[in-house]
Amino acid sequence: MAKKKRKLKVIPLGGLGEIGKNITVFEYGDDIFVVDCGIAFPEDDMLGIDLVIPDISYLTKNREKVRGIVLTHGHEDHIGALPYVLKDLNVPVYGTKLTLGLLEQKLEEHGLLNNVVLNVVKHSDVIELGCFKVEFIRSTHSIADSTALAIFTPVGTIFHTGDFKIDYTPIEGEPIDLARLAELGKKGVLLLMCDSTNVEREGYTMSEKTVGETFDEIFMNAKNRILVATFASNVHRIQQIVNAAIKFGRKIAICGRSMVNVVNVAMELGYMNVPEGLIIDIDHINKYPPEKIVIITTGSQGEPMSALTRMASGDHKKVEIIPGDLVIISANPIPGNEKLVSRVVNDLFKKGAEVIYESLADIHVSGHASQEELKLIHRLIRPKYFMPVHGEYRHLKRHANLAVELGMSPENIFIMDIGKVLELTNDSAKINGSVNAGRVLVDGLGVGDVGNIVLRDRKHLSQDGLIVVVITIEGDTGNVIAGPDVISRGFVYVRESEDLMEEIREVCKAALQKCNDKKKNDWSTKKSIIRDALRDFLYERTKRRPMILPIIMEV
Amino acid sequence: MAKKKRKLKVIPLGGLGEIGKNITVFEYGDDIFVVDCGIAFPEDDMLGIDLVIPDISYLTKNREKVRGIVLTHGHEDHIGALPYVLKDLNVPVYGTKLTLGLLEQKLEEHGLLNNVVLNVVKHSDVIELGCFKVEFIRSTHSIADSTALAIFTPVGTIFHTGDFKIDYTPIEGEPIDLARLAELGKKGVLLLMCDSTNVEREGYTMSEKTVGETFDEIFMNAKNRILVATFASNVHRIQQIVNAAIKFGRKIAICGRSMVNVVNVAMELGYMNVPEGLIIDIDHINKYPPEKIVIITTGSQGEPMSALTRMASGDHKKVEIIPGDLVIISANPIPGNEKLVSRVVNDLFKKGAEVIYESLADIHVSGHASQEELKLIHRLIRPKYFMPVHGEYRHLKRHANLAVELGMSPENIFIMDIGKVLELTNDSAKINGSVNAGRVLVDGLGVGDVGNIVLRDRKHLSQDGLIVVVITIEGDTGNVIAGPDVISRGFVYVRESEDLMEEIREVCKAALQKCNDKKKNDWSTKKSIIRDALRDFLYERTKRRPMILPIIMEV
Structure with missing residues (x-):
């Protein structure tokens, strides 16, 4: 019986279906390495959140396999999560001089600098990470010293553009190494992973x-x-x-x-x-x-x-x-x-x-490739398979459409979600299963301690504020001996709403009376009866739904 | 001694230095009339607010002078505040058929339809409002039946464009009445008030x-x-x-x-x-x-x-x-x-x-005039004075620059704030004083009951949530007989933070002990000592600043 073919796994843990927190896992047998490890900025509904980092539980579960992290350039959405991730997963980091210079500063701020191994590479260098070889290829982007990557794996070559544009007249150094791209393309590239950020823009991005x-x-x-x-x-x-x-x-x-x-x-x-x-x-x-x-x-x-x-x-x-x-x-x-x-x-x-500013003069150009540049990359690399990366779903979809226009077969194109696993052999590729992936919210010193329930409460509080009702009852008799006291924040301007506050107290008293009449004496029932009565009353009176917190103290 | 010249006052109460809630007051002697009365959408920092209407206290203070409200077209930012304003200031409303048809629907929803006098006008109609005559001039915009206004006042003619573009091939009816504009310009226009929304766009807006x-x-x-x-x-x-x-x-x-x-x-x-x-x-x-x-x-x-x-x-x-x-x-x-x-x-x-969608095909055109159209209006109307309207400050400023490029003298151009009064005679204009103007926030049924303090609290709650600490003390002795109980919402996920909650209770107890030691027994001192202690503790531990509500119940 023929030995079962081993497969290469490519697993984006971030950066697809979203802008930011770029990170991709490459795995073959007992070897894993990672490309980039960035943050995303919080969405509008992530109230109070400072930044978002990728969920790397798949990597920590496989920590003995992880050979290193390779960086394409020094932007926040590609290196910003490292100060959080390296605390938990201390592996060697590889990148060009400026990229690591910027990272060093971050690590220093987090007090991590002495614990981490940073390996400076130059363009055209090739490093070995387990069974993988990774070649750094000069690229151009809106930050200096950016690289594309040729990843030589046991099943074939992967070309990863990183973030890029094709700038024929960069400010410093050489333009993107198109000759090397052509050479790689000629030798055969199994998979192209290409930046999709500006796929909606026609023509070329200006130098x-x-x-x-x-x-x-x-x-x-x-x-x-x-x-x-x-x-x-x-x-x-x-x-x-x-x-x-x-x-x-x-x-x-x-x-x-x-x-x-x-x-x-x-x-x-x-x-x-x-x-x-x-x-x-x-x-x-x-x-x-x-x-x-x-x-x-x-x-x-x-x-x-x-x-x-x-x-x-x-x-x-x-x-x-x-x-x-x-x-x-x-x-x-x-x-x-x-x-x-x-x-x-x-x-x-x-x-x-x-x-x-923007509407007035040519005082800014983008760092990402427009359609004609993307076409050039596709034509030079001529990959067997294609995975559009770095973009929201619409960008990935339109990049896929562009590849089809260039003659690729749709079944060779993979629009991925984060966590999905692309399995490749030298002559096959398919999406097969998924691993843990997602977002971890950073708020102050807390990493991951703010989840959906906390965000839902912040949202609720932000819309209509809060009413706290406190009642002290005598444990033996259930009699109210203090309160109800009503405190509100973010609901109405209290000084002008004293009548309303008085009515709220009356509604509470009536609700409590109802509890006593019906012998409903456990606290949680009492609280929910008070909450329901107040909610209905307030919505009727104000068409607002503040958070209502009934508190019963027993003495 | 010569009789003192009476002056025309033009007072924008909204729509300048902002997008939306357009409303302008024209006043001469005992006569006032109003052009438009719109809403604005809430800014990002107006949490929970449904919509924003103009402060019309200047009009209600002068209610006996107000002869009517004239509408230029049926968009929300020009008619949307009327259901709120007409409740307080029931004056006749004038507008074209579609404008009033859309308004009728709104008034019906608010149960106001039977109390309001709506007067349908046609293009070229002239109405009298006290000493003012107002002519409705056909215009083109992204809603049918829009009008510009020629306002004949005792000191001269004012031309108000309303929202407009110059569409030579409108879908229905005639294009904007350029001949009438030329005629007005030839006879002499004292003041031009012109839409500034698209002043940043070069060329012409497409038909x-x-x-x-x-x-x-x-x-x-x-x-x-x-x-x-x-x-x-x-x-x-x-x-x-x-x-x-x-x-x-x-x-x-x-x-x-x-x-x-x-x-x-x-x-x-x-x-x-x-x-x-x-x-x-x-x-x-x-x-x-x-x-x-x-x-x-x-x-x-x-x-x-x-x-x-x-x-x-x-x-x-x-x-x-x-x-x-x-x-x-x-x-x-x-x-x-x-x-x-x-x-x-x-x-x-x-x-x-x-x-x-927008980046893909010509499936949308703006309803506002670009630079070349604005220039045409300025050239036809040839006003003595100019007030750019409808736009943020940058739009007004750039519209003023455009007028200067066309040869106007800067001292004849008035970039106004809302509430500022422009005083005009037939040969003079100056900004002189101001009246009440601003925004009134609508939240549910409440109009104006949410102000800065409520918004500040909502903002605070939205960022880091809330900690409520409740303590019951015996009135005579000051001894704590129940609590401290700690309730948090929107701060951390409580189930995973039980240690933190316990520490919070300890911090409260220590703070209370400190009060007793120092004989600080009035409630508000106790509360503020607890609040300070908790705030410092939580910031140190989490780098967050939740709202802290200490509640002391006395029995």
């Missing part, structure tokens, strides 16, 4: 360099202070601001904690080229005339606590917006942040600043 | 008719059921769906309460042309083959309770999405709704539907 040209034009005509808000991690963007500042004789001040951190790391590691003395302390900006200053700041997404938002609302300690300031928001709002950004723009205009 | 052409193309190629989601109020859009259905032999079913209502009103009043028998009952859709059916539905904004959202999530009672269904979302997401719409698109794709 990062075009933004620099816009900066030059703006800087040339500016007569006052310039402030530029952008993503802290976009080192190339920041370099272009630096270049424009040099060209037009301005000093640079850096504002916002993450901006300061990233610029420091990038300069230390040689990813930015900044002449001595160009960067000045933010405390010294007023020593220079306005036309000699550029301030680079966080807050391009209108985040409420960010530097730019504070400047716009007049709450920033070091920078005050003055009429004539020119503010450039060099970013597009991430879906969900549109109103936050809009508020900042309004506030800046009100303070007399000029504001250049 | 509504272009959407019909896209529908035709899509319908021609569709082989299965078609569902179209759009704004219920866009009667012309719905008419174009009807036209395509007729052309390609499909029956129509209507879904969603507001869609049914508007179609009924529009058909009754002659604004839609629908052949007998074309519309079928939603219960009968399965009697026809899929290629013979179009379903027109609400939910184009992904509103959680809307028909399309329910269909997408499988919760709709009458319509189940089946693979092959073609869903057209004929609308753009209003800022803030992007993620809701995205979720619906994902869910529809998952159910096997094809979905055509």
